[in-house]
């Protein structure tokens with residue numbers, strides 16, 4: 001939890017940003033005009049922090065894209081390389097797969 005509790009407001013109000021980026025305000029007693037201004041300032045700062053947090057979360061979520069492997073054509077009987085790009089099926093990158101179904105081949109070098 002990202003907790004932003006400003007010392008100035010601690011006696012009368014707490015302003016926090018929670019894990020979901022929400023700004024949480026707890027007022028413990030009625031505020032004077034000056035205290036209200038301080039709390040309002042703290043809320044605006046917390047809103048900025050919540051916004052930055054959500055933007056970072058969005059960037060992180062966008063960066064984690066599922067890895068989609070290329071589908072290669074299986075080597076024909078008597079051959080040791082894929083039909084699409086002529087590579088050793090055992091040396092293909094981990095997410096890649098091989099298939100005997102020509103229609104399912106997604107390798108760019110196919111045909």
Ligand SMILES: [Zn+2]
Nearest residue numbers: 072084085107
């Ligand atoms: Zn291939």
